[in-house]
Amino acid sequence: MYVSVLVERNEMAEAEVQYRAAIRLDPTLIDAHYRMGSILQYTRFNHYEAYQSYMRVLAFEPDCIEVLVNLADLFNHQGQLVNAEGIYRKLLALNHRNFATHCGLGTVRAHPSYIHSYIYISYKAYIHTYIHTYIHTYIHTYINTCIHTHAYIYSHNG
Numbered sequence: 001m002y003v004s005v006l007v008e009r010n011e012m013a014e015a016e017v018q019y020r021a022a023i024r025l026d027p028t029l030i031d032a033h034y035r036m037g038s039i040l041q042y043t044r045f046n047h048y049e050a051y052q053s054y055m056r057v058l059a060f061e062p063d064c065i066e067v068l069v070n071l072a073d074l075f076n077h078q079g080q081l082v083n084a085e086g087i088y089r090k091l092l093a094l095n096h097r098n099f100a101t102h103c104g105l106g107t108v109r110a111h112p113s114y115i116h117s118y119i120y121i122s123y124k125a126y127i128h129t130y131i132h133t134y135i136h137t138y139i140h141t142y143i144n145t146c147i148h149t150h151a152y153i154y155s156h157n158g
Helices: 002-008 012-025 030-042 047-060 065-078 081-094 099-110 112-157
Strands: none
Touching (some): 002 012, 030 047, 030 065, 047 065, 065 081, 065 099
16 A cells, blocks of 8 residues: 555655565565556656566466556557557457557557568568469479470380
């Protein structure tokens, strides 16, 4: 309770110290890890440690919606859009009616670098398919031509 009062008073540095002390005493306190991650992410902008805190929670509770939301937001702000999309999809599987999750997924998909990378991947797949089909058709035609030529020569010289 004491720590929540510190958070309400916006005394985040002291709240962080208290959460760290609680975690040292009992590393399985997932609520302390979650709240510590939130402080690190949103007030200290220490994304690496926030990520570590969230992963500790997810080790105990893989479907913790609050942590998954924060983690998706963290990835989204860091530009790790594929990771963010994966978490948003997991969140939708857990609760498909969550408006904020739909918005987050829309934000990821609307990001210019995501659109460009998606177009690039799609174009690359198209080119690969086109080349594969062309080469397959060319080789198939060449082999058939060789077989027919060989059969023609054999039948006339045999």
